[in-house]
Amino acid sequence: MKKFFLMLITISLVFFALSSKANSEGEAMFSALGCASCHGQGGYSTDANIPSLAGKDVEWIVQQLEYFQSGERQNSYMNAMAPMAEGFERSIAEYLSMQNPKQ
Numbered sequence: 508m509k510k511f512f513l514m515l516i517t518i519s520l521v522f523f524a525l526s527s528k529a530n531s532e533g534e535a536m537f538s539a540l541g542c543a544s545c546h547g548q549g550g551y552s553t554d555a556n557i558p559s560l561a562g563k564d565v566e567w568i569v570q571q572l573e574y575f576q577s578g579e580r581q582n583s584y585m586n587a588m589a590p591m592a593e594g595f596e597r598s599i600a601e602y603l604s605m606q607n608p609k610q
């Protein structure tokens with residue numbers, strides 16, 4: 508009986524870890540790629556020249572990253588940074604969209 512409960516707990520922990528994966532991956536990549544050094548922790552920019560990303564729409568963020576990658580949107584910093592986010596656009600965008608914009 509004890510083993511059964513332990514197994515139940517393990518299974519629910521695994522599900523929990525899997526369901527929160529996208530968010531934590533986005534969070535990890537946002538810091539690992541250095542995005543946070545300009546856009547601030549959690550996307551709350553403290554620099555007037557750099558836009559805050561917290562609470563922005565997922566699709567909109569993904570779209571902006573693709574525009575910076577293709578050069579359709581021009582900014583020297585972001586044209587260098589956006590290609591590094593390749594493959595993680597959506598998880599980063601999901602993480603940022605979940606942040607409360609009014610903090």
Ligand code: HEC
Nearest residue numbers: 540541542545556557558568571572582584585588592599
């Ligand atoms: C060297 C500083 C710097 C770094 C590092 C940086 N950014 Fe930016 N980012 C900027 C600036 C400046 C802008 C505004 C560009 C403009 O005016 O068009 C911007 C714009 C953006 C925008 C569009 C926001 C808007 O309001 O239009 C997104 C989305 C974005 N960055 C995501 C990222 C992500 C994701 C990373 C990490 C891969 C990153 N940035 C790394 C400086 C930076």
